[in-house]
């Protein structure tokens with residue numbers, strides 16, 4: 127495993143972090159609690175010590191499972207828990223809410239579910255257009271001063287929002303989407319974070335499984351699985367993305383003796399400015415591929431060849447914007 131220093135955290139964090147959105151079940155067609163605990167414990171055996179979770183993942187369920195697994199593991203101090211605040215839910219509808227009132231209340235629920243008395247990396251899940259960034263930052267600074275959190279992070283923030291936040295509180299990490307197919311942060315957020323020493327925890331390493339190499343034209347998703355509405359998994363784009371994955375797999379085999387899943391995560395780790403790649407898994411065997419990601423690197427010429435493959439196959443790329451939760455609204459206007 128490779129490790130990285132994160133401001134505020136006294137132990138280095140693994141550069142592959144376990145993502146637990148699917149472990150919460152919500153938007154992933156459900157999940158199995160026992161298999162989820164085993165997945166988390168397996169990730170620790172493989173050298174992962176950073177676990178990314180959020181209250182919204184299964185409306186508390188992912189955090190509870192993470193808390194259970196860490197308690198079973200026994201060595202809380204060895205683990206870097208990254209969780210989030212700033213989303214609320216009612217009757218299954220998730221909305222943004224980054225008021226100070228909400229954040230200082232939410233952390234108590236997270237601490238209880240995670241069975242701990244501090245959070246290593248506490249992140250604002252999505253910017254809230256109804257709340258001044260300064261109010262949100264001030265809430266995070268208060269939690270930091272109280273010793274309830276060790277590092278402050280934001281997720282899905284633009285550079286402008288990051289700058290406003292940093293004027294009111296220190297900022298240690300940022301969590302944007304980034305993978306071979308979702309590259310929006312390359313011209314701005316990624317170089318900015320690098321220059322400002324903000325550690326990035328990039329999410330969607332496998333593009334929701336597309337880059338695992340396991341997807342087929344007839345793969346079907348069940349229940350509320352997000353891939354039923356993900357435009358990359360719908361015609362006419364789906365066959366093009368599958369073709370890109372097939373060609374990337376051929377490239378990985380020919381040049382490195384690896385598969386596309388290894389190439390996708392290695393590529394992420396080799397991009398300047400990437401601190402941690404978040405890999406979502408909910409079954410232990412999904413982590414078998416990790417060994418093959420470590421111990422080699424992708425050079426510039428290979429990066430150009432990879433870009434050419436994607437440019438030739440994905441003519442009409444689309445980002446992850448479809449996942450963005452709405453702001454709070456009320457019939458007549460916006461409500462706080």
Ligand code: NAP
Nearest residue numbers: 145146147148329330331332333334335338404405406412
């Ligand atoms: P991901 O890592 O791109 O893909 C995860 C999915 O890929 C898994 O649930 C699994 O799907 C499949 N997969 C994983 N390993 C596999 C393997 N070895 N073989 C075949 N399939 C495999 O997606 P993600 O979970 O969306 O992103 C990672 C993490 O980033 C999340 O868990 C979460 O912690 C974080 N995230 C944050 C935000 C945010 O707004 N801050 C948004 C999204 C994600 P199946 O189990 O269905 O096979």
